[in-house]
Amino acid sequence: MTDIAPLQKFVRRATELVERHGADEAALFADLEPLLKDLIRTDGWLPDAYRQPHPQFYQQYLLHADPLERWSVVSFVWGPGQKTPIHDHRVWGLVGVIEGAETGTSFVRRDDGRLVATGEERLERGDVVKVSPTVGDIHQVANAHADRVSISIHVYGGNIGAVARAVYDPETGAEKPFVSGYSNTAVPNLWDRSAEVRAGLQRA
Numbered sequence: 279m280t281d282i283a284p285l286q287k288f289v290r291r292a293t294e295l296v297e298r299h300g301a302d303e304a305a306l307f308a309d310l311e312p313l314l315k316d317l318i319r320t321d322g323w324l325p326d327a328y329r330q331p332h333p334q335f336y337q338q339y340l341l342h343a344d345p346l347e348r349w350s351v352v353s354f355v356w357g358p359g360q361k362t363p364i365h366d367h368r369v370w371g372l373v374g375v376i377e378g379a380e381t382g383t384s385f386v387r388r389d390d391g392r393l394v395a396t397g398e399e400r401l402e403r404g405d406v407v408k409v410s411p412t413v414g415d416i417h418q419v420a421n422a423h424a425d426r427v428s429i430s431i432h433v434y435g436g437n438i439g440a441v442a443r444a445v446y447d448p449e450t451g452a453e454k455p456f457v458s459g460y461s462n463t464a465v466p467n468l469w470d471r472s473a474e475v476r477a478g479l480q481r482a
Contacts, residue, residue: 284323286468288313289342292433296349303370303412310372310433311406318376318404318431325466329377331357331427337461340368340439342468347437352460355417356380361420364393364446366455369435370410375401378421378428382407382482385416385446392451397437401430408455410435416446 291313299305319321328339337355344350356378364385373380380401385393393416400422401407409415421428432438439460444453 280323280325280326281322282466282468284317284320285341285466286353288317289468292349292351293344296344296435298440303410304324306435307372307408311408312432314372314374314406315404318374318406321429324376324429326433326465328353328462328466329355329427329429330381331355331360332461333357336360336362336373338420338439338458339462340460340465341431342465343437343439348436349433349439350437350439351431351433352438354430354432356421357428359421359424362418362447364416364418366411366415366443366446367409367434367438368411368415368441368443369438370408370412371432371434371438372406372408373401373419373430373432374406375403375428375430377403378423379403380428381420382420383418384414384417386414387416387451390451393446393448410461434444 292310295306295309328341331443339353341351341353381398383398384396386396388394442455442457445456446453
């Protein structure tokens with residue numbers, strides 16, 4: 279049975295940070311980044327159901343959404359060679375690689391609306407990168423491996439599957455609205471601590 283205690287701990291602490299810092303993005307990044315790095319040091323906490331690839335499409339599995347939709351955490355699972363369209367987020371986000379590796383190409387829009395690539399970054403296991411309208415929000419992400427799965431854990435400043443965002447035409451820069459949704463219809467049960475409580479009663 280998967281021990282999801284690290285995810286429980288992350289959710290509790292992330293919720294505390296969101297409540298403490300509110301809209302202070304810099305403070306959130308400063309405190310959340312080491313928290314996410316600690317979470318992705320191991321991968322045994324991530325249930326098998328939320329690490330499954332699809333033969334055609336990358337998968338976005340919701341792991342937890344704050345009840346006030348102030349933040350969410352998801353696992354992205356990339357089959358060999360899979361990649362996103364060029365897209366934005368419109369909220370703050372942190373992305374940490376927990377298995378395999380990813381490449382990210384960042385873009386800015388010129389005054390005429392066309393996109394200009396500003397750089398490519400490779401993320402290995404344990405690496406974390408920031409996104410937001412403040413620090414840079416348009417990018418394309420791909421599995422760096424052509425022969426195996428890669429997985430990343432994403433934390434966003436909203437219920438990302440329900441955020442109205444955009445994908446971009448790589449030639450013209452034209453925006454097309456989209457809402458990503460999620461690949462799963464059920465989420466991990468973080469709050470069944472009955473076994474822990476029973477064990478405590480037996481020791482008493």
